[in-house]
Amino acid sequence: MQITRHINHTGRRQIKRSEVQIELLEDREVPEFRVNLKLDNSNLSPEADVYVEAYHRNTSQRFEFGTVAAPIPPDEMKLDQIDLSGPTLFRVKVVDNSEHIGRLIASAEGISPRAEEDEKNESLMIFRSAPDMGNLTWKMAFEDEKPVLCINSRIPEAKSQLLGNPFFQALILPAAFREVLLFVCINDELDEEEGWQADWLRFANKIAPEEQPDDEDPHIIVGWINEVVAEFSNRHHLCDHLISRMEEQSHG
Secondary structure (H helix, E strand, O other), rough: OOOOOOOOOOOOOOOOOHHEEEEEOOOOOOOOOEEEEOOOOOOOOOOOOEEEEEOOOEEEEEEEEEEEOOOOOOOOOOOOOOOOOOOEEEEEEEEEOOOOEEEEEEEEEEEEEEEOOHHHHOOEEEEEOOOOOOOOOOOEOOOOOOOOEEEOOOOOHHHHHHHHHHHHHHHHHHHHHHHHHHHHHHHOOOOOOOOHHHHHHHHHHHHHHOOOOOOOHHHHHHHHHHHHHHHHHHHHHHHHHHHHHHHHOOOO
């Protein structure tokens, strides 16, 4: 149901990324989404209403999700009322209508949904909050099990930000993917037919315009890696999501 009343934004709490997980289901005639809400209700009225909004540019679609105490998704979550020509972002709002109609008491903005294939991609890499990194924001570590993307533990909610914040995703993931592929392709001591190295090459060959070249020329190898990273970025609309989030912030 579309909510049209004015919402007062005074004194709202910021909902953490770890409290919201949104999955976008695009492999159907009309895209749908799923939401997993784990709201910290310690400072929220249990009777406050919860809404999830999908939006792109000037179009949006709002869905009622019950209350803080009893979050209930609607029967249908089809995205059939917004512009789907670009990346879809989400926001979550908690509204207290008990004393002041439309008083916004908590919200999260600019949430990037996870696509169904993201779980497969995430299995290729471990995300870890790491101490003692000084002012370095992130770095790659290569372990026997799989590559580890280490994020400075000084960054609040580092892993949740990486999974749901367009800024983190666009500025970190392409560089991290490039570093892993360079490590695999240039390191002669690695076994490219077994272990996580083989998983990464299968993943890269699956999304690359052309399969990995059988060539030792570093210029050719780097060129192929750049094509893989570009295709990964295109599939996940990384720059589009980043621009949408920046435009949203610039308009207040």
